[in-house]
Amino acid sequence: MKHKVSVDVSMSIVILFVALFFGCKKEKRGDTVTLSNKIEKKETLFELVHPDSSGIKFKNHVEENLKNYVVHFNYVYNGGGVAIGDINNDGLSDIYFSSNEESNKLYLNKGNFKFEDITESAGVGGGEGWHTGINMIDINHDGFLDIYICRGGFEDTDTERKNLLYINDGNMKFSEQAEKYGLADKGFSVQAVFFDMDNDNDLDMYLTNRPELFFQTVEELNKGERENNDLYRDKLFLNENNTFREIGLKAGIVNNYGYGLGVSTLDANNDGLTDIYVTNDYEQSDYLYINQGNNKFKESIKKFTNHTSFYSMGIDVVDFNNDGFEDILALDMVSENYVRSKTTMASMNLEKYREIIDRGYHSQYMHNMLHLNEGNGFYSEIGQLAGIAKTDWSWSCLGSDFDNDGYRDIFISNGYRRDVTDKDATKRFFNYINSNAVRQNSDEQNLKNILDLYPTTKLSNYIFSNNADLTFDKKMVDWGLEQKSFSNGAATADLDNDGDLDLVINNLEDIAFVYENKLDEQTNKNYLxxxxxxxxxxxxxxxxxxxxxxxxxxxxxxxxxxxxxxxxxxxxxxxxxxxxxxxxxxxxxxxxxxxxxxxxxxxxxxxxxxxxxAATEEPSKKIEQTLFVETTADIRSNFRHKENTFDDYENQILLPHQMSRLGPFVSVADIDGDGLEDFYVGGAMGQSGAVYIQDNKGKFKALPNQTFVSDRQYEDMGATFFDVDNDGDVDLYVVSGGSENEINSKNYQDRLYVNNGKGKFVRSENLPEITESGSCVVTYDFDSDGDLDLFVGGRQTPGKYPLSANSHWLRNDGGVLVDITESNAPELLGVGMVTSAVWANIDNDSTKELIVVGEWMPITIFKIVEDKLKNITEQFNLGKTSGWWNKVIAKDYDKDGDQDLIFGNLGENYKFTASDEKPFYVFANDFDSNGTNDIFLAKKLKNNLVPIRGKECSSQQIPSLSKKFKTYEGFAKADLPTILGDKIMDATRYEAHIFSSIILENTGQGFKMHKLPVEAQFSTVNGIVCDDFDDDGIQDILLGGNKFEVEIETTRADASPGFVFMGSSPKSFQAVKPAQSGFFIPYNVKDIQQVKIANGKKGILVTTNDNILRLFKTTL
CATH class of the missing domain: 2.60.40 (Immunoglobulin-like)
Known part of the structure; x- marks a missing residue:
């Protein structure tokens, strides 16, 4: 969809595709919707009113010709809008439609879903030009709604582009007066929003414009002519006694040349000033302008969100979960249909993505976004968890309570007249332009032939019911929205005053849809x-x-x-x-x-x-005390993790996430024997770890250690303090890991450091040579000889995902660690990609069991039987708990006297899903016999295994696939065995059944599984602490995580701001928003550990990848 204009038709089409970086996903054209007068009746929430009955026969028709085609005018199929309001104050709302190149239409509501076209008599046709966004607003505050119209066609004159303002004369006549009010902007306008920016009780206006030529960057436009740039940039108009003055540049609306498609107002930081959110198409980030007061704004999208949609479309800002904070719904254009997603799939281009980030743009991904307001100026994006992420090429979104149950549902319009990014059609196009026919035919004939190459399929719009738990269910069939169309703008209104919301939709090449909500005839749900x-x-x-x-x-x-x-x-x-x-x-x-x-x-x-x-109300002066307060400044010369540069994808293009960015981790103990807890934090490859000693004021200071500096070539993973030599102080074992080095490199050797009693550590060689990439280490005196023995988790075989390293059981023999894995714990060899482990007595006998979790692993339990480890997982019916587990801790959370287990997993807000019915799979082998490990992630589709990734990136990993499958459709319709051939039979295969973070409640007879609250499923959980933080005698849970290190076609897991779940009863937890908890960590968190502070407070240490170490303390 990204391209520049060319006069020549053929070259313009070439530019369309050559210029594409992420092929925008667009929908297809089909036949005109036929509405029979004999519609089969079935009871649905909505009923489509026939145009012969309603009188509404508006159709947004766009003629395809040498001026209006998608390359010459990129937004030719973007459609028109709907504005609804009572223009004559008779108590019935009327409807206005914008038509791109023909007359707009105004319909007077006569009652009982009968409408009269009064466009001509009212004088509101809109004249020439390309009509886009529309508003009904009382500009002159005379009690009658006026109409504001944006215009912005390609190659239109200034006169044809000037926005229009129709002033309502009060007798259903309108007069155009945009110049008089200062609102006749001649830019390439898309939509306007009227709002009170300075709280002076009048309406100001923000206007989204766009560049004339597509594929221009902000940097290019800033070098252009000021006069032309004024046509492209967004504008901000201040209302001065009913005359509007443009103040955008002075107000901070600068470097603003986005391809804005949607705009909304909100109070993002809850300061009582209205802010502005603009959704931008293409690589330009969305804009979030935070109102600074005094008519100044500051663009702050990165501060308030961790990512946005890429090709952002429509937007609505409403409160979806009834917590008193408005959330942001922004649309993109990705198909939920498997075959369609593969034939129009966005290509992986890592270098281009990195370039976008380096140019200062935000992290962006191609799907609908639901940004949940956390109440402190941060938004957790949960569109995938909510179930609304994929609705094809989407335009309008409306959060409205259609079924009057007290929760706002979601309507989304979609459709695109021609599927210009169908990759097989693109190939046919190139074949055509290289043929003799293109030189023999006229431009008109070439245009027709080229456009006919592209599939045209209409799809139904989407509507979702709100389940009141942050998830939504599709209701197109049940609610009667099955009609297929190319739909764009939409609006809601109670057109018949029966208490429920009706729906009006502007269609391209079809008569507009008018849906009557029949709720009042079906239920007795109340409204106001x-x-x-x-x-x-x-x-x-x-x-x-x-x-x-x-x-x-x-x-x-x-x-x-x-x-x-x-x-x-x-x-x-x-x-x-x-x-x-x-x-x-x-x-x-x-x-x-x-x-x-x-x-x-x-x-x-x-x-x-x-x-x-209204009355003046004294503002509340009460300041609520949070449960935690950040005191990172108490860590003097604070540690900053510095991740080294390494390309995990060089030989494993289909790797789901980087395996070199898994740390850092932190371990806590009294290192110097003064009764205060200290800690060790690990470093990345090329960075030494560090010991921090706590003083009697609760502050921490780094203790220099040349030994750690000398060992900086290692990538530190988990570590533990234990007294290896029984001399009364704690020594340190550090696991080495990562994926940067070759298999069996000495840089994977774990390290043992002996403490001199004062916190100075010297490296010891009293440990076995194990040169495997590890993850974690936990201690337990399994042989009851008075010293602690170690379990060391094996994480990965570098460059061979998903092959694991071996895990090991080390016995402490008088200060010398001996590997007894082969003789005493052979089942640990190749047990899986271990991430976390804990020793806990889960059966109330005399010994502890070892609980191990990892990536592609089930929850695995080992029992000590005659000094040997035996896998007893099946005794607890945990065989089908395979997930992407990151953390396990043991705690008697319900205070019933036995050890329960709490687990952190990938989460439910992710591109991948897993269940017993539909597991998630990975297959790995050298499928093309070229010496590299090939990875294929897969899922079930109608009982067939199909690949997650598309033809293009799969062919980059296995070049022969491009010859085997000549078309994208052929690849999309092939199952995985057909794609990979006989070698799939010999492939390494794992599957996942659950991605939820959970609690296993110990019942005394086994375990009962409980999912953690939905907030815990927002993102990956890497760190968990369970304690009574508010001293009410009930255990609480604190957790954090995220996963930024994912490949670029997968939305990174970054929706967790860190959560505290307060125990309201021994088995019930309630999430506390960060604004109330004071615990706020929206970063790439890798570990969380509790530390006792000198003043008796409970401290929480939080590590973040490639970022600083943070400290929080309780306030009670």
Whole structure:
């Protein structure tokens, strides 16, 4: 989709594909929707109203010709919008559609879903030009809604591009007055949003524009002509006595040349000032402009999010989980259909991705994003967990409560007239332009022939019901939205005033959809509609914050009308209430902080809340104390982990994640014997680890040690303190790991350091030679001889994923560590890619058991039988618990006297999923006999095994596949045995059945599995601490993690800000947001350990890859 303009048709099409970096995923064209008057009736939530009945026969038609084709004008198929509002104040909402190149249409609501086209008499056709986004807004605050129209066609004149403002004369006549109000911007406009940026009770405006030529970077545009750049950049207009003055550059809207498709307002940092979010197409990052006050803004997307969508489309900002904070839904364009995803799949280009990051752009990935507001200015992106990540080439999104159950559901429109990124069609295209026909035919004929090469398939729009647990279910069939189309803008309104939300959709090349919500005829769910009567210059009350409270429930909405894509919704606040008949309290906070408070409000009606009745409310001065406070400054000369550069993908292109970036880890003990706990933190390859000693003020200072410096060539993994020589002080065992060195390199040799009693360590050779890449180490005196023995986990065989290293059992013989694995624990050899282990007495006998977890491993339990380790996993029915486990700890969390187990796993917010019914697989072998290890991740599709990765990157790993499969469709329709051939029979094969983080409750008769709360599933869990942090006698759980080191076609796991789960009963936990807990670690966390602070507080040490070590302390 990215390209530059060329006059020649053939060369323009070439540029379209040569210029592509990540082939945008686009949808296909099909036949016009036919609506029979004899529609088969079935009870669904929505019923499509026939145009002969409604009178709405609007169709957004775009003629394909030498000016309007996708290369010459890249946004030719982006469609139009919908604006809904009551233009004549008769109590019925009317509908306005934007048509790209024909007349816009205004339909007057006559009641009972009957509409009249009054466009011509009203004078609102929009004239010439390319019409895009539309708003209904009362600009002159006379009590009648006006219409603002954006225009931005390719090669249009300034006159054709000037935005339009139709002022409502009050008698269903409109007059165009954009120049008078200062809003006739002549840029390439997409959409406008009206909001009160300075809380002065009038409406200002932000306008998204775009560059004329596609594939221009911000850097290129900054070098261009100022006059032209003013046409491309976004604008900010300040309302000065009803005249708008553009102040964007002075306000901080600078270097802003994104291809903006969506815009919304929000209060991202909860400071009472309205901020702006702009979704940008192509590689330009989304913009999040944080309002600094005094009409100044600061772009801060990286501060508030860890990643965004890549080709960002529509946006809506609403509270999806009823926690009183609004969340951000932003769309992209990836298909959930397996074959479609492979035939139009984005290509892996690691170097280009790194270039984008190096140029200062944000981490971006191709799927819909649901950014959950954590209440402290950070958003956890959970679109994959929510189940809404893949909805094809998507445009509008609306978070609205369609079934009135009290939770906002999601509607998403989608469709693209021609699938310009079908890779097989691209091949046919190149064959055509290299043929004689292209030189013999006219430009018109070439255009027709080329466009006919591309498949055209319409798809149904998506609608999801909110499950009230941060997940959503598809409801297209049950709710009656199965019609296929190319749909773009959409808006909601209660068109028949029956208390439920109806839906209107603008289609390309089809009559618009008008869906009547039939909920009132099917259920008795309650609702409340609130019409805001705002201050004089903001009569609709835009920007007012509305909060409903009933029982222990809260619903919240920051009122805005510009939502979704190119559209504006009915200016009425709608709440579904389920069975709730009485709302205990309603609070409306206006932009100037005045407040209306209503109590005991009955449901099932529309009420009006008037600004003139609002009162000034004293701001609360109460400062809530958090449970934790960050005290990283107490670590003097703080340690910063410095990851070395290494390309894990050089020989393993299909590697799911880097195996060289797994640390650092931290270990805690009283090193110098003063009664205070100290710690050791490991270094990356080329960086020495460090010992930190605690003083009596609870501060830590690094203790220089030349031995560690001399051993900096090792990559430190797990470590443990134990008294190897029984001299009364703790010595240090450090596991060496990573993947940077060759197999059996001496740099994988573990190390033993003996303590002189004062914290000075000297390396000892009293350990076996084991040159394998390891992970962790845990101690237990299994032979009861008074000293501690060691289990050392083997992590990986470098360059041979997913082959593991051997794990080892080391017996302490008078200070000398002896490897007894082959004789006493042969089942540890090749047990798996171990990541974590713990010794715990899980059966209440006289000895502890060894619990081991890892990547592609089941939860594995070993029991000591006559000084030998025996695998007893099957006795606990844990054979099908294989996952990507990262952490296990033992704790009696329910205080019933036995040891329970808590596990950190990959999480549920990831590209990959796993279950008993549909495991996740990996196959590895040298499939093409060229001496390299080839990796194929796979899943089940209709009982067939199919590869996760596509033809292009698979062929990079195995070049012969490009010859075996001539087309992308052929590859997409082949199963894995067909792709890999007979060698799959000899391949290393593992499978995963669970990616959830869990608790295994020890019942005394075995284990009962419980998933940790949904917040624990947001991301990978690498560190866990269980303790009573609030001194209420009930155990709490603290955890963190994330996984930034993933390959670029997989969205990195970065949604965890760190969570504290407070125990409300011995077996029940409630997540506390970081704003309340004070525990905030949205980084690439690799380890978390507890440390006792000198003043009696509980400390938490947090390590982060390629970042600083952090310290938190309890406040109680």
């Amino acid at each position: 509609k609130i019409k805001l009567n705002g201050p004089k210059k903001n009569p609709q009350g835009i920007g007012a914050k509305v909060e409903l409270m009933y029982g222990d429930q809260v619903q919240y909405h920051d009122f805005k009308v510009t939502r979704g894509y190119l559209s504006s919704v009915e200016p009425v606040v709608h709440f579904g209430l389920g069975e709730v008949a009485i709302i205990d309290q309603i609070r409306v906070v206006w932009p100037d902080k005045k407040v209306n408070t209503l109590t005991n409000v009955e449901s099932n009606k529309e009420i009006e809340v008037r600004y003139r009745e």
